[in-house]
Structure formats: C-alpha cells, structure tokens
Amino acid sequence: MVDETLRDGLQSPSVVDPPLDRKIAILHAMVAVGVDVVSVGLPAAGKRAEDDAVALAREIATSHLPLVPTAAGRTTAGDVLAVARVSERAGTPVAVYAFVGSSPIRQYVEGWSVDFIVRCIRTATDTARDAGLPLHVVLEDTTRTPPTTLATIFRAALDGGAAGLALCDTVGHASPDGAAALVTFARHQLVALGGTHLELDWHGHNDRGAALSNALAAARAGVDRVHATALGIGERTGNVRMDHLLEGLCGSARPHPGPAALEAYNRLCATALGWEIEVAPAAPSVAPRPATACG
Numbered sequence: 001m002v003d004e005t006l007r008d009g010l011q012s013p014s015v016v017d018p019p020l021d022r023k024i025a026i027l028h029a030m031v032a033v034g035v036d037v038v039s040v041g042l043p044a045a046g047k048r049a050e051d052d053a054v055a056l057a058r059e060i061a062t063s064h065l066p067l068v069p070t071a072a073g074r075t076t077a078g079d080v081l082a083v084a085r086v087s088e089r090a091g092t093p094v095a096v097y098a099f100v101g102s103s104p105i106r107q108y109v110e111g112w113s114v115d116f117i118v119r120c121i122r123t124a125t126d127t128a129r130d131a132g133l134p135l136h137v138v139l140e141d142t143t144r145t146p147p148t149t150l151a152t153i154f155r156a157a158l159d160g161g162a163a164g165l166a167l168c169d170t171v172g173h174a175s176p177d178g179a180a181a182l183v184t185f186a187r188h189q190l191v192a193l194g195g196t197h198l199e200l201d202w203h204g205h206n207d208r209g210a211a212l213s214n215a216l217a218a219a220r221a222g223v224d225r226v227h228a229t230a231l232g233i234g235e236r237t238g239n240v241r242m243d244h245l246l247e248g249l250c251g252s253a254r255p256h257p258g259p260a261a262l263e264a265y266n267r268l269c270a271t272a273l274g275w276e277i278e279v280a281p282a283a284p285s286v287a288p289r290p291a292t293a294c295g
Contacts, residue, residue, distance in 0.1 A: 001247070002201065002227040003030050005269060006056070007039035008239060009070050009229040020171065021051055022272035023060050026230075029265040033246060033257040036226060037068040039097065044082040044241050052263035057090035059261040061105055070095040075120035075137070077127045084131035097166065099138035100126040102145040102153060114149055118156040125160025136201065142167045142180060143174040154189050157198070164199030167223070171215055172237065173208025176217035181206070183221035203227040211240045216248045230269035231277065 005026065010017050018026075030038055040057050043050040057069045071086055072073055073079030075098045082194050087094040101110065107237075128135035137157040139145065153276075157165055167182055173181070181199065190196055202218035202225070204211045215226050226249070232241035243262045250256040270277050 001224045001242075001249075002036045002039070002070070002203075003035040003242060004032040004039050004203070004227050004239065005030075005228065005230045005233065005242070005273075007041050008203075008235065009233040009273070010041075010225075011235045012233045012238065015233055015275055018272040018274075020055055022268075023052060024045055026272060027056060027059055027067065028063075028268055029261075029268050030150060031065050032261040033242070034250075034254060035067065035242075037070060037074075039072055040069050040086070040094070042072045043086050044079040050082060050086060053086045053094075054089045057094050059085055059090040061090060066193040068095065069093075070097050070136075072097045072099065072138075073124075075099065075100040075124035077123055080124050080133075080135070081129040082130070084128075084133060087124055087131070088131060093133060094135050094162070096124070096135040096208075097126050097138050098128070098135055099140050100124075101140040101167075102149060103141035105144060105147070106141055109182055114152055117153060120151065121156045121162075122160050125157070125162055129161050135161075136164040136165040136199070137162050138168060138170050138201075138203070139172075141170045143178060144168045144171075145221045147185060148275055150186070151189055151229055154186070154195065158190075158193050158195040162198065164201060164224070166201035166225075166227075167218070167239060168204050168288075169204040169211075172209075172211060174204070174214050175210060176213045179214040179217045180221040183218050187222055194251060199224040201225040201227060205234065206237045206239060209237075211238070212244050212248065215240045215245055219249060230273075231275060233269075233273065233275060 041053040043053045060067050071083040083096045200223045202223045204214045228240040228242040228245045232238040
C-alpha cells in the first residue's frame with residue numbers, strides 16, 4: 001500500500017498544502033490504517049517542498065514508523081539529486097520515484113522519441129546509483145503505450161539498475177481487464193528480460209470512475225505495490241481512494257485496520273487539506289404500510 005496523499009494528492013486544485021505539523025500527524029494516521037510506503041513529496045518543486053520532505057523522512061526514521069519513504073521527481077539529474085539531498089539531510093534512505101511519459105500522445109506533445117525517453121531513464125538511474133538510492137521508473141500513461149515501446153523501456157530500466165517499475169493509468173483510460181492484461185504483460189516481459197526481481201507498482205486515476213476496480217484487478221494480477229490517496233484526492237477527478245482500496249484488499253492476507261482508524265485517517269486528512277467529506281443524506285422516513293391479505 002503506497003500512500004500518495006502528500007504528493008499526488010496535493011496536485012488537486014481543490015486542496016491546500018497543509019503545514020508541516022499536520023503532515024506529520026497524517027504520517028502517524030497512515031501507520032494506523034496499514035500503509036506500507038509513503039511519498040514524502042516532490043522535493044525539486046522548491047525549498048518548502050524539499051524542507052517538508054526532509055522533516056517527514058526524519059520523522060519516519062526517528063519515530064521508527066513502519067513506513068518506507070519515497071520521493072518523486074522527473075527523470076533528470078537535478079530532480080534525482082533533490083531526492084538525494086532529502087535522504088542526506090534526513091539521515092535515512094529515500095527511494096526515488098522518477099517519472100517520464102511513455103505514450104505516443106505524450107511523445108507527440110513533447111516532441112520526444114523513444115530514444116530520448118531511454119536516455120532520460122539512463123540519466124536518472126545513473127544519478128540514483130551514484131547517490132546510493134533505489135530508483136523506480138514511473139511510466140506516465142503506461143496504459144496507452146504500445147507493447148513494443150514498453151519492452152524497450154523495461155530493458156532500459158533493467159540495464160540501468162532500477163529497483164522497480166510503476167505502471168500508470170494516468171488519465172483513467174483503463175478497464176479492469178486492461179489493467180490485469182498490462183500487469184500480466186509486464187510480468188512476462190520481466191521474466192524474458194531476467195528482471196523478475198524488479199517490483200511492480202500500479203498507479204491509477206479515476207477519470208472514468210474505474211480507479212478502484214482497476215487497482216484491485218492489478219493487485220490480483222500480481223503487482224507488488226498499489227498507490228492510493230486519502231479520500232481519492234488528486235489531479236482532475238482524483239486517484240484510487242485509500243479506504244476503499246483497503247476494504248477491497250484486506251482479508252486473510254492483510255488485517256483490517258478497523259472503521260475507527262479509517263474514519264480518523266479520513267477526517268484528519270480532510271481537515272488538513274481543506275477537503276469537505278460528503279455525507280450521504282439520511283433516508284426519508286416511510287410510514288409503515290397497513291397489513292394486507294398478501295402479507
């Protein structure tokens with residue numbers, strides 16, 4: 001379970017970037033609901049973003065929270081080095097989640113080629129390796145990327161020493177069958193390339209209302225990590241909603257955190273981010289019908 005509330009969640013235009021003390025409180029609430037991995041932000045975005053990421057990573061280390069800290073960045077040397085500074089200042093390892101667009105639409109808009117994307121990945125993996133940090137290659141718009149392009153990118157990530165790959169349904173394009181097919185394809189490719197040790201993540205958005213279904217399908221198809229945010233906040237229509245994902249995945253493999261912990265997590269995040277929790281209207285009262293011969 002990867003919590004992206006303090007990174008992708010903050011990219012929603014409908015929330016505020018909360019003060020540090022509230023972010024730290026959210027970390028502890030994440031632990032209570034069973035989150036395993038947390039993004040502490042996008043440190044290359046500016047001084048406050050880097051300082052907050054340092055403080056969050058340090059809180060995880062000093063309070064011995066059972067969370068693996070990660071930080072996001074583009075596949076550039078500068079962004080990876082920003083994560084390295086966070087790790088050095090906090091005194092604890094921070095995994096790099098370096099993102100790059102992969103689909104033909106993104107290539108057309110940006111004027112990129114597959115060779116350019118491969119060079120970006122090599123720059124990021126080389127920089128992370130020199131800094132002694134694990135790096136996951138995050139492929140934006142994976143669900144609209146041709147298999148041949150994905151195979152080339154997987155090879156570049158593996159050759160560069162990446163620790164994992166994140167498959168992204170960046171614009172909520174996928175269906176559950178498609179999500180499962182993509183994960184199966186990725187697993188087969190990694191077997192063929194000798195990269196079975198790479199971790200696979202699923203990161204999905206909710207543009208067509210299928211984010212939760214897609215995430216559950218990806219989990220059942222064999223991804224190692226699934227991303228979500230508190231209350232599903234995020235870009236445009238949002239991301240996978242964490243409490244719903246937990247409800248869908250908890251069972252024999254994961255203990256259920258309990259309704260009180262989920263409620264506390266949701267309310268804390270909503271208050272900190274300035275998000276209003278929708279409350280379903282009460283059902284209208286209906287007078288009992290008189291008994292009839294039909295029962």
